[in-house]
Amino acid sequence: MTEAVVQQEQAEPAQAAVRRAAAEDPPRAPLPEASGPSRRRRDGLLAFGFLSPTLLVFSVFILFPILFSLYLSFSQWNMFGGESTFVGLDNYARMFGDAEFWSVLAHTGVYTLGTVPVNMALALGAAFYLNTRVIGKRFLRAAFFTPVVISAVAAAVVWRWVFDPNLGLANYALEAIGFGAVNWSNSPAAAMVALIIVGVWKSFGINMVLFAAGLAGIPKHYYEAASIDGANGWQQFWHITVPLLAPTTLFVLVISIIGSFQVFDIVFVLTSGGPLGATKVLVFYLYEHAFKYFDMGYASAVAYVLFAILFALTLVQVRAFRGRGVRGI
Amino acid sequence: MTKPVLRALASALLAVLLLAALPGCGSGSASNDGRTTVVFWHSLVNSTIPALDELLARFEEEHPDIRIQAQYIPSGDALVQKLITSVRSNTAPDISWIHADYLEELVRADAIFPMEHFIGGEDGLADSVIADIYPSLLQYSSWRGQLYSLPMEATNLGLLYNKDLFREAGLDPEQPPRTWDELLSYSERLTIDRNGDGRNEQIGFITPIYPASSPNGPWMVWQWIPFLWQGGGYLVNEEQTRVLFAEEPGVRALTLWKELYDRQNQGTFSNEFMTAFISKQTAMMLDGPWSIPNYPRLLGNMDWGIAPLPAGPERRATISGGEYLAIFKQSQNPDAAWTFVKWMMDPEIQAFWSMKSGYLPVRASVLDVPEYQDYLDENPALRAFVEQMADAGTQRPLDYEQLAIQRAIARAIERATVGGEDPRAVLEAAAAESNRLLDAADRGEDAPEPLAER
Numbered sequence: 001m002t003e004a005v006v007q008q009e010q011a012e013p014a015q016a017a018v019r020r021a022a023a024e025d026p027p028r029a030p031l032p033e034a035s036g037p038s039r040r041r042r043d044g045l046l047a048f049g050f051l052s053p054t055l056l057v058f059s060v061f062i063l064f065p066i067l068f069s070l071y072l073s074f075s076q077w078n079m080f081g082g083e084s085t086f087v088g089l090d091n092y093a094r095m096f097g098d099a100e101f102w103s104v105l106a107h108t109g110v111y112t113l114g115t116v117p118v119n120m121a122l123a124l125g126a127a128f129y130l131n132t133r134v135i136g137k138r139f140l141r142a143a144f145f146t147p148v149v150i151s152a153v154a155a156a157v158v159w160r161w162v163f164d165p166n167l168g169l170a171n172y173a174l175e176a177i178g179f180g181a182v183n184w185s186n187s188p189a190a191a192m193v194a195l196i197i198v199g200v201w202k203s204f205g206i207n208m209v210l211f212a213a214g215l216a217g218i219p220k221h222y223y224e225a226a227s228i229d230g231a232n233g234w235q236q237f238w239h240i241t242v243p244l245l246a247p248t249t250l251f252v253l254v255i256s257i258i259g260s261f262q263v264f265d266i267v268f269v270l271t272s273g274g275p276l277g278a279t280k281v282l283v284f285y286l287y288e289h290a291f292k293y294f295d296m297g298y299a300s301a302v303a304y305v306l307f308a309i310l311f312a313l314t315l316v317q318v319r320a321f322r323g324r325g326v327r328g329i
Numbered sequence: 330m331t332k333p334v335l336r337a338l339a340s341a342l343l344a345v346l347l348l349a350a351l352p353g354c355g356s357g358s359a360s361n362d363g364r365t366t367v368v369f370w371h372s373l374v375n376s377t378i379p380a381l382d383e384l385l386a387r388f389e390e391e392h393p394d395i396r397i398q399a400q401y402i403p404s405g406d407a408l409v410q411k412l413i414t415s416v417r418s419n420t421a422p423d424i425s426w427i428h429a430d431y432l433e434e435l436v437r438a439d440a441i442f443p444m445e446h447f448i449g450g451e452d453g454l455a456d457s458v459i460a461d462i463y464p465s466l467l468q469y470s471s472w473r474g475q476l477y478s479l480p481m482e483a484t485n486l487g488l489l490y491n492k493d494l495f496r497e498a499g500l501d502p503e504q505p506p507r508t509w510d511e512l513l514s515y516s517e518r519l520t521i522d523r524n525g526d527g528r529n530e531q532i533g534f535i536t537p538i539y540p541a542s543s544p545n546g547p548w549m550v551w552q553w554i555p556f557l558w559q560g561g562g563y564l565v566n567e568e569q570t571r572v573l574f575a576e577e578p579g580v581r582a583l584t585l586w587k588e589l590y591d592r593q594n595q596g597t598f599s600n601e602f603m604t605a606f607i608s609k610q611t612a613m614m615l616d617g618p619w620s621i622p623n624y625p626r627l628l629g630n631m632d633w634g635i636a637p638l639p640a641g642p643e644r645r646a647t648i649s650g651g652e653y654l655a656i657f658k659q660s661q662n663p664d665a666a667w668t669f670v671k672w673m674m675d676p677e678i679q680a681f682w683s684m685k686s687g688y689l690p691v692r693a694s695v696l697d698v699p700e701y702q703d704y705l706d707e708n709p710a711l712r713a714f715v716e717q718m719a720d721a722g723t724q725r726p727l728d729y730e731q732l733a734i735q736r737a738i739a740r741a742i743e744r745a746t747v748g749g750e751d752p753r754a755v756l757e758a759a760a761a762e763s764n765r766l767l768d769a770a771d772r773g774e775d776a777p778e779p780l781a782e783r
Contacts, residue, residue, distance in 0.1 A: 078434070080413055080440075164599045164601065167599075167604065167608065181528065181597070185598075186747050271540065272543030272544065272545075273540060274540020274747075275540055275743070275747050276540070276541075276743055276744065276747055276748050277542055277740075284542070291406060291409075291410060292406070292732065294434065294732075
């Protein structure tokens with residue numbers, strides 16, 4: 001009884017304080033509507049306002065060049081002076097009739113076939129290995145990732161010296177183990193191999209990180225359940241890891257193929273498209289036509305053909321992966 | 330921190346950043362402390378910059394109302410691309426180095442002044458001055474007979490050789506090869522396979538072969554052309570309608586290169602020629618005077634010498650190169666720019682610049698400047714180059730499609746050497762492609778008379 005009285009006595013000053021506060025505060029304006037179309041529009045405008053700097057940069061530096069390039073691919077323009085002249089499908093026709101274009105496409109295909117499987121296998125292997133209990137895990141992970149962050153040009157310059165037939169470390173090592181020197185500079189096949197080695201070295205680190213993330217997303221109890229059921233390592237890999245890794249694998253495959261079709265910087269520094277044009281890839285061909293022959297229209301057409309190829313390849317891959325994977329795309 | 334404070338801080342930061350960006354705007358040729366600024370683009374390498382600074386300091390001393398703002402642009406591709414983008418965006422420099430390769434494009438884009446505008450003006454140059462400039466340089470400064478640039482410095486191509494290796498092989502180090510036959514026989518004597526594994530550790534003469542698609546493709550062609558002339562050939566006929574490099578002289582010149590390449594088994598070498606020379610893997614290579622300042626540092630104790638290019642079956646010849654100054658029409662101060670260009674043509678200044686930079690003078694009368702003769706006595710290597718300028722006779726550069734034809738020749742050279750193909754066949758393929766290009770080239774109105782060949 002006394003407690004209730006005490007509480008009431010304590011409550012009263014509080015209630016009085018609230019009433020006083022309500023009376024003293026200036027009358028507020030009526031609250032805006034908490035929901036409804038005008039609120040959404042206001043939010044929308046606000047969001048647009050915040051996005052506008054990025055949108056502006058995007059439009060000027062990315063969207064406009066993409067559209068202008070499409071227009072250029074139907075014209076002829078040498079960029080030094082004068083206007084562009086509309087030539088319709090001439091550039092595309094010339095491209096498909098150019099023997100060099102097809103051989104360049106073949107070289108790019110060979111490069112892709114050489115780098116992508118090796119890259120992905122190495123990356124998955126490294127991710128797997130580093131997923132287990134290994135000494136120096138963090139150091140190894142950083143070491144494998146370092147090539148990705150190194151400047152491609154700087155790395156390619158060093159690799160050029162490594163592959164120098166007379167003065168390079170590669171031949172020095174090969175001769176030391178009794179294999180015999182390889183003519184990296186002047187043999188078309190060896191030059192392509194050198195390029196593939198540098199290409200794989202440069203980019204497998206990032207695929208490793210992606211695979212590691214994918215592997216980490218597979219619940220451990222699946223493996224425990226499988227080993228209780230008597231599955232060995234290989235069966236676990238094939239029936240648990242591969243299907244559950246499918247989304248990651250698709251992503252890595254797509255970006256690896258896109259990246260290998262777009263290779264340019266290491267080609268330019270390592271082999272400059274030689275010997276005898278044996279390592280000339282699609283983007284190098286594009287660069288030549290744009291900045292050595294000053295034929296901007298043709299180069300733009302090549303760029304759009306590259307886009308079309310990659311788009312088609314990506315569609316094919318996404319379709320192929322539809323069936324696999326527990327969670328789907 | 331409270332929200333209002335954060336907000337205030339953010340706005341202040343934004344304001345500071347915006348203000349900091351402002352000085353970046355503004356035109357290039359704005360007047361600076363009362364003096365007229367002339368923007369000068371060049372590709373002088375690091376080791377020559379101190380010499381350039383001295384040159385510009387001397388100019389500014391003699392012309393206190395003009396300030397030269399020199400900017401380095403890497404040569405070759407980078408320079409062309411910067412020129413293109415700057416001309417298109419109306420930010421062209423006042424003066425820039427240019428190359429004959431794309432002189433045609435610059436003229437068609439109406440980007441540069443014809444030199445006659447200045448030479449024939451009030452503060453012009455006398456005919457005798459123009460006559461004194463080496464004719465080969467004027468040919469590269471012109472397009473269709475009209476001068477569009479003036480040479481700032483000259484270079485040509487000579488033979489750099491290792492006297493120590495000559496002695497080891499039993500050859501007289503003071504008798505470098507003087508003919509094609511001697512070049513072949515010397516290179517064979519200087520080619521050594523020490524351990525009998527079929528790969529030569531040392532070769533006599535390293536032929537400057539680059540992949541045709543590399544940035545050095547044109548450089549390789551530039552070094553082959555003197556051999557074409559030595560065989561009595563020309564790149565193109567006088568009317569600039571048909572290429573002539575696939576005729577007998579061209580075939581002979583390319584066969585020489587092919588034989589050098591094949592007999593010495595040069596296929597096992599990369600194209601790091603200077604490194605091979607420094608490492609004593611080759612006894613001879615082609616080089617120009619621009620490297621001379623670097624030799625003490627690079628070659629150390631090596632006893633090296635410079636010889637004129639060996640003479641071919643028909644005559645002696647070397648190719649002259651150099652850097653050419655053009656004045657851009659977008660310049661705000663073309664007359665100040667011309668003051669600099671004109672000043673560079675003075676024999677005293679040419680002597681000064683040659684002594685400081687290692688480049689060759691562009692005028693014959695520089696040889697009459699006494700300090701220059703003394704300097705040549707102290708630097709016999711440079712003398713060899715300077716005296717070769719007289720051999721850099723009529724060169725008849727291409728007026729049309731120079732870049733494309735160079736590429737065709739580069740591919741032919743690579744195919745004959747690295748690719749092992751027949752020189753005649755590859756040259757004829759290149760000539761066919763070049764003639765097609767010449768047929769399709771836009772010649773505009775009738776071509777004026779080519780510069781008289783002296």
